[in-house]
Amino acid sequence: MIKDLETAIGYHFHNISLLQNALTHSSYANERWHNSLLSNERLEFLGDSILGMLVAEYLFRSFPNRPEGELTRMRADMVCEKTLAAVANSIHLGDHLLLGHGEEQGGGRSRDSILADAMESVIAACFLDGGMEAALQIIRRFILVEVPVTRLHNADYKTQLQELVQQKRNQVLSYSLARESGPDHDKQFEVEVCINGSVVGTGRGSSKKRAEQDAARAAIARLFPEKN
Numbered sequence: 001m002i003k004d005l006e007t008a009i010g011y012h013f014h015n016i017s018l019l020q021n022a023l024t025h026s027s028y029a030n031e032r033w034h035n036s037l038l039s040n041e042r043l044e045f046l047g048d049s050i051l052g053m054l055v056a057e058y059l060f061r062s063f064p065n066r067p068e069g070e071l072t073r074m075r076a077d078m079v080c081e082k083t084l085a086a087v088a089n090s091i092h093l094g095d096h097l098l099l100g101h102g103e104e105q106g107g108g109r110s111r112d113s114i115l116a117d118a119m120e121s122v123i124a125a126c127f128l129d130g131g132m133e134a135a136l137q138i139i140r141r142f143i144l145v146e147v148p149v150t151r152l153h154n155a156d157y158k159t160q161l162q163e164l165v166q167q168k169r170n171q172v173l174s175y176s177l178a179r180e181s182g183p184d185h186d187k188q189f190e191v192e193v194c195i196n197g198s199v200v201g202t203g204r205g206s207s208k209k210r211a212e213q214d215a216a217r218a219a220i221a222r223l224f225p226e227k228n
Contacts, residue, residue, distance in 0.1 A: 027100030047120030084116035157216035
């Protein structure tokens, strides 16, 4: 079955355990081994950075006349949860995930946040197995096929807040996880966004990324109401 996934992504692993790790959700790792470090969360962290960097390089070289702000918004649109979940669905990634019982019962195989995280994990696994060229091969095949040149379809509140805050000098913007609650199959995260150490917005979501976006949205509504 895992061979079918290799065929779908167009890459065959030398070390298949990397791909197996990329498919292991924290609910499964906690349930089976009581160790979240054996899940795909570390790979997700790496894959997020690799994806962002390679997409940024592509946009930088492909659109020499676009300013930094536009490139930032284009990149955000291409690497957002909605985009990655759509890619994951196109290769039936959800069918291959290892999920805990609660996450399985809760519909985790079709949840955008889980699919997007798993897609980033697969990209990282390809990188570790075959180097940057292997990761780029996947990104070219699935991410760079549709570049949002004009109309962006996802609101990126984090980028918008960053641009607004940077209009003043010496402003430090940061996000921190305030708390998380709920079982593995239905986690809820609460994130605070701060400017120079002061909380300016709080957000909630089913993933840290969603909670950060919600916190940024709240901060914009509070500090820049004219932008809503």
